[in-house]
Amino acid sequence: MSDKLFQQIRKFIDLSANDELVVNKYINTLQLNKKEFLLHDGKVCNDLYFVEKGCLRMYFINKKDSEQITQFALDGWWIADYMSFMNNTPSNYYIQSIEKTEIVSISSQKFDDLLKELPHLEKYFRIIMQKAVAASQHRAKLMYEMTKEEFYIHFSTSFPEFMQRVPQYMIASYLGLTPEYMSELRKKKL
Amino acid sequence: MSDKLFQQIRKFIDLSANDELVVNKYINTLQLNKKEFLLHDGKVCNDLYFVEKGCLRMYFINKKDSEQITQFALDGWWIADYMSFMNNTPSNYYIQSIEKTEIVSISSQKFDDLLKELPHLEKYFRIIMQKAVAASQHRAKLMYEMTKEEFYIHFSTSFPEFMQRVPQYMIASYLGLTPEYMSELRKKKL
């Protein structure tokens, strides 16, 4: 069910068996097949999503009417449009499964209630958010210092298994380059 | 002293006069003149910094031996190299004042101690981090969807007062364009 989530929480704070029961009152679990949506443009991002197993992508539609991927979420990652989530404003993003995926979700209302009932979970989420900030600082640095070619090589050597798992055009989009150019880079490196 | 910090904390949680005294045991305040450093390459980022008043920049040295700015921090913002802060690993960044600046700082050790003594501050920091994640999602989206020219126009119209406050070459660096190209864009828009 939501084993990986509890396992992860326990990496950062103590969580009693009873706490676990409490958490279970607030969360939902859902099973997604390939290409199912958790969020789409125009809707408020009412939930935080935790990937138990599988893979999600987050994207928006750019001016040229094509999908621009901004994030992937793999096992053990939380994902949401946080701006929309916090302010209850409509999102411009889509969140969609790339493969069969198990999700734990919690609505913003229940998130508040849960944290009221179990305040020591604040620490877990504070750490998770802190890690997310660290990760985005790191990613921003990479994008500043690397050319597209270097960024592609960096990514493909850092996450070779991931390259197998998702279609090329999605990786190209995430890396901010065209499928055509990525194809050229690929050829060059084989 | 650290008025703005307490004021900000109270926007998100209750903070008693006594809590305030406790916090004061853990934090430091410091006054910086222009161009003083809080962090430099090779050093561990041992503190979180809160800008009471003034302006900081965070940058690293790229392959071409020039400064690449990744973040600014204005009044009311927290800044740190979170990767270095959390893992106690050496940073590749510099954090430096751009003008006369008042800072509140807290070391990672004292940060932990403070949160142990006042656990309900976890909520404040959770929210701060969550906002930081939201902001970086937003920034990433802008960088994906805009050309450099659009990004420059967006930035200069969104923060006109800031444009006056810091040298052009720093803004160019932050926006990821050369001073020469930015100069060209400027001319075009006047």
Place this chain on the structure above:
DNA sequence: CGGGCCTTTGACTGGTTTCAACTTCTGTGG
């Protein structure tokens, strides 16, 4: 008042995108 840093200008270059056409893969229905 002078030196060095910041900004501007213009010519040239190249990394990356765009477009269009072609090939290969994949999944769905008959």
Place this chain on the structure above:
DNA sequence: CCACAGAAGTTGAAACCAGTCAAAGGCCCG
């Protein structure tokens, strides 16, 4: 289980956004 339509990936030519380099001008601060 095969066929075939649409999706994904490749190729090559042309165009362009933005960087590089070099040199001159402006301006701040000691």
